[in-house]
Amino acid sequence: MSKAKPLKMANAGEEKLCLDSEPPKNFEGGPETKPTKSKQAKPEAKVKIALVSCGTEYGGVQPAFEEAAAKVNAEFIYPEIDIKSLDTIGKDFGIEAASGDLRLMMARAQAVVRGETIADGVFVTTCFRCAEAAIVRNEVRRYIHQKSNIPVISYSFTEQTDAVTLYTRFEALTTIAKRRHLLAREVQHGITAGIDSGSTTTKAVIMKDNKIIGIGWGPTNEVLDSAEKALVQALEMAKIDRSEIQAMGTTGYGRYLVGEHYNADLIQEEITTNSKGAVYLADVQKGPATVIDIGGMDNKAISVEDGIPGMFTMGGICAGASGRFFETVAKRLNVDITELGDLAMKGLQENVKMNSYCIVFGTQSLVNSLAKGALPKDVAAAACRSVVEQIYQQQLQEVDVKEPVILVGGSSLIKGVPRELSNLLNVKVIVPENSHLIGAVGAALLASGFVEE
Amino acid sequence: MVKVFIYPTNSFILADLVTRAGHEPLVIMNQVREKVTSLSVDSPPLNITPEDPNLGLKYAAIEVPAGVRGRMSLMGPMVEEAEAGIIVEDTPADFGCSGCNRTNELVKYLARTNLDRSNVLEIRYPTNEDQMHDFVYTILEFLETLPTGSETKKGGDKK
Incomplete structure (x- = not known):
């Protein structure tokens, strides 16, 4: 077992263990100060x-x-x-x-x-x-x-x-x-942490010897505070001290801020970490796969071969095809977001016409349907259908859909979503365990490449 | 001397013929030169900024792609300035090309409607040597018949 590296906040001028490129200045969620020096001695070729x-x-x-x-x-x-x-x-x-x-x-x-x-x-x-x-x-x-x-x-x-x-x-x-070598990693070694600072929720996992031993998650409010809370939760569940963490990876919208704060070994965008986490959790690291990630604010469709993304698209303009729309629907139906999936499973989407191309129009459809006497369960089912239809129209036209189709992201936990996606694509849709943690798991998995042997 | 809009707007051969006939060719290269020599803007390679597609709204609506409106911000003023025009159809790529067919359609439409049709020559690109001679003679004859700038009428003035 390698020696654990105590986590600490990065200080100015301190070496930063990061293989990633410099974070952009003025990038949303990124550090406002100049990033600390990379450990790589030679500048990479462009x-x-x-x-x-x-x-x-x-x-x-x-x-x-x-x-x-x-x-x-x-x-x-x-x-x-x-x-x-x-x-x-x-x-x-x-x-x-x-x-x-x-x-x-x-x-x-x-x-x-x-x-x-x-x-x-x-x-x-x-x-x-x-x-x-x-x-x-x-x-x-x-x-x-x-x-x-x-x-x-x-x-x-x-x-x-x-x-x-x-x-x-x-x-x-x-x-x-x-950096294909980074993506080739299929097994997690040592004790590593992954933090996914998402637009809506912040997730953290602790992994040890290829197993998830700690999970933490909560809403993203103040980015660093939310990350700390999620990490503490995960550490408590894992029953380890943070000094035992040998490497850390961060991802998501707040990856730079969080990564700099914890002096993370890896700061990586979410397309890479999420696809890696998805194939890892679904146990399909070899061969083709399609990862569909419906997050809180955007969605992604990634065509994967041997765990490495080939083609991908990312939608984020309209909130009608993301978790935000489900939040709006749940609020209007007066159910908790965690109950929306079960409600949708009881309903029939065919009974309600809904188009969530725009969250405003989608909400309008929702209100009109309820006003006409539509049942909440049918509305919930129609909302799930509407979101997957938009992903089909906006994202899946741009990637080659190859089975297995792995649905991940927070919205995958709403049961009606995989059902409607499966019906729409006429394929079996896999929702792996901990499907909402793919980013954090992918970051922890990839960060284990930094664990010193 | 008459200001002659040419299409394709970057055709050196057409520009040369117009110049030889004593007129002024309006070519996109001049528009681009104006942009790239502007000291106040740094948006290489053409110094077209997000503001330029907005200027193109004068010629095309917001649902028209940004690339079309950006091109129109360069080509539209050329048509407005022109007193005559030469439009060559079915040209090979190395004769000249504006790159975007939607822009081609729009800029030719503008030329046809903005200029007096008698001052617009529309001709096909030659496919053999005989046609090539005719092509050059026809263009030169057309250029010789053009009125002076003060006599030229815009399409809107046509009786």
């Missing part, structure tokens, strides 16, 4: 992300893209192509797009797949609300994913897209591209 887009430089978002990439030590590269190929790429690739820049996207994707341009990852992005671009974006992303091992993400931008929106996505992309 991650090369091929930017395959319909012309971000015209959309007013290029600076935001550059800023987000720089914060994860990445740089954009632009695959070179023969301009003549733009006249034939439509037939060659299969989509005869009228827009020159969409043909350029196809040609650039081809250059990456053929190895004519060496890229660590690919970012496929087009204008939001453009139908032609949406078709090309989706097929280009799928083409790169199927024809290469290069991680790829896609995004549709507006002029309002800012660096903070992209940061988590880029962080995950660079982690997958450059």
